[in-house]
Amino acid sequence: MVQIPNTPTSADVARLAGVSRATVSYVLNNTSAVRISEPTRRRVHEAARELGYVPHAAARSLRAGHSRMVLMPAPAIPVGPLYSGFLNELQWALGRLDYTVVQYGTVGLLGDEAARAWAELRPVAVLVPGAELGPQGVRVLKRSGARAVVTLGPERVDGAHALLMDHDTVGRCAAAHLYEGGRRRIGVVVPEESGLEAYSRPRLAGVRQALSGTDAAVTELPLAYTEESAARLAAGWRESGLDAVFAYNDEYAMLLMRALQDEGLRVPEDVALIGADDLMLGRLLRPRLSTVHIELPSGRDLAELVDRAVRDPGGEPEVHKVLGASVVRRESS
C-alpha cells in the first residue's frame, strides 16, 4: 500500500540532514550573513532533493511581511496579438526583476469587491487594465500592503500610477485622415458586444473631437460582430449618405467592407473605410485595409515603473501617456 506522503517541510529536511531548521533556511536561501560549512550545505541540499522539498510561498511571505507577487486581473475578452505580446514582454521583464506575475481570474465581481479579493493575496503591486478600478479600490489595495498600483486605461485614478492609454487618439487619427481625404459624412462603428465600451467610447469621442468645428458630420453605427448585422447596416447605407467610416478596429472593418461590397458599394470610391490595430489580415483584403497602427508601451518600461514604485512607495504617482497612434494608409481610404 502506497502512502500518500505528507508535504515535506523544512523541518523534515532539517531532521534528515541532522541540522536545525535555521541551518536549512540559511543554506537553501544562500544567506550571505552567515557562513555554513561545505559538508553541511551538501547534506542539506541532498536531503532537500531527496524529499522533493518545495518551500511554502505563503509561509515565507507571511513571515517576510511582503511578497514579490504582481497581480493583474485576467482579461475577460479575447485579446489580440498586440496586447498579448505586450503582456508577454511585461511578464518576462518582471520575471527578470524577480517578480512573480499572477493573473487573477476575476469572475463577476465588480470594482471594489474585486479589489478586496485581490488584496487578500497581498500582492506587492497591482496592474489594472481598463477602468475596473476606482479610487476606493486603490485605497483598499494600498491599505493592504500593495506598494504600487498601476492602471492602464483611459484615465488616471486617484492614488495610482497611470499609463494613460488614450484611445481618443485612435479616433482622432482616423477622423483626421478621413477628413483630409475629403470625406464629410463620417460613420463610426460602435460594437454591440459588451466589454468593448472601454475602447469604443473613447474612440468615438476622439472622432467627435477631431471633427468638431468642421463641416463634417459624425454618425454612430452600432454593429454586432455577425454577418447579418453587417448586412443590415450595409443595406441602409445609400440612404444614410455616409461617405466614410471608421470601423472601430480591423475585424469590424473587414466585416463591414465585405457587406458594403456585397451591397454594390465601392471602397474607397463610394465609402472610405479605415480600421484600427493593424492586423496582418487587413492587408489581405482587396482593397487593402487602411488602419490605425497602435503602439503600446514597452513591457520593459512598465516593469521598470513597477519596480521603481515598489522601491519608493511614497513617491508621487507617475502618469504617462503611452498610446501611439498613426495612420497606415493602404487602399481602402
Place this chain on the structure above:
Amino acid sequence: MVQIPNTPTSADVARLAGVSRATVSYVLNNTSAVRISEPTRRRVHEAARELGYVPHAAARSLRAGHSRMVLMPAPAIPVGPLYSGFLNELQWALGRLDYTVVQYGTVGLLGDEAARAWAELRPVAVLVPGAELGPQGVRVLKRSGARAVVTLGPERVDGAHALLMDHDTVGRCAAAHLYEGGRRRIGVVVPEESGLEAYSRPRLAGVRQALSGTDAAVTELPLAYTEESAARLAAGWRESGLDAVFAYNDEYAMLLMRALQDEGLRVPEDVALIGADDLMLGRLLRPRLSTVHIELPSGRDLAELVDRAVRDPGGEPEVHKVLGASVVRRESS
C-alpha cells in the same frame, strides 16, 4: 503629515471591537459551530469596516493547510476567441464552486522548474494546457499538496487527469474531406512561428494517418505568418503540383488563399483550401473559406472534473477525449 497606515489585522479589529481575535474570526467567517450575540457581531463588523480590514489569504491557508486556488500557466501565445471563451467559462464555473483561479505568468522556466514554481503556491489543483508538464512535474505538484492535476493536451501524463485534446482529429477531418473531394496531392501548412508545434504537429500527423494506405501524397509546407512567406510559397505552387491544402488554421488559410489568388491560381478549382477554427473572418473571403470547426469541452464540465478530483484525490485519473472536429464546407474546397 499623513502616516502610511499599517495593514490592519484581525487583532486590530478585535481591539477596536473590544473582543478577542477568536471572536473576530467567528464573526467574519460566520462560523456555525459557535453562536455569537448580535450586538457583538455588529461591533465586529463595524470595526472591520472602519479599519478596511481584508483577511490575509496566505495566513489563512497556512493555518488551514490548504487553499482553494486553482492554478494554470498563463498562455504564452495569443489565444483565439474559442479558447478564450473556454477559459472564461471555466473560470466562471470554478468561481461558482468557490475556487480562485490564478494564471501563473511562467516566464521561461521549462517543465519541471515551472512545476516547482507553481508548487510553491500550494494550489489545490493545477490545470496545464499543452505538453508543458511531465510525470516528474506531476509528482512534484502532488507531493506539495495539489489534490488534482489536469492536463489539457495531446496526450495523457502519468498520474494526472487528462482532457485529451486530440488535434490529430482536426487533421484527419480535413484530410478526409479533401480526399473525398477527389484531391490527391495534399499540402499541409506547418507554421514556422514557435509555440505552435503542440498543435501543428498532431494536425499534420492526423492528415498523414487519414491518408496512409491511400493513393494520396502529403507534403509539409512550412509557412511564416507574413505576406512574403506566403508569396514565396505560392510562387512555387504550380511546379509542386499540389491540388489541395490544409492550412493549419483559418488565419494561415486566409494568408495563403490571398497569395494563391495573387499568383493566378483559382480556389477551389486549382487548389482546394481548408482552414480550422471556424473564425468569423473566414466567411468574409471569396470564396468563403471552408474550415474545421472545433468543439472544446465545456468549462463547466472541466470545473466539475476538478471539483470531483479535489474531493477524491485518491481516485483513478480520469481520461476524456474532448475535442470535437467537424468540417464546415463553404466554397474554398
Place this chain on the structure above:
DNA sequence: TTGAAAGCGGTACCAT
C-alpha cells in the same frame, strides 16, 4: 457567549 493559546511553515535575531 467569549477568551487563551497552540500551531501552520518559514526567517532572522541572539546565543553558544
Place this chain on the structure above:
DNA sequence: ATGGTACCGCTTTCAA
C-alpha cells in the same frame, strides 16, 4: 559554524 526561539496572521480546540 550552528541551534534555539520568537514571530508573521489566522483558525480552532478547550476552558471558563
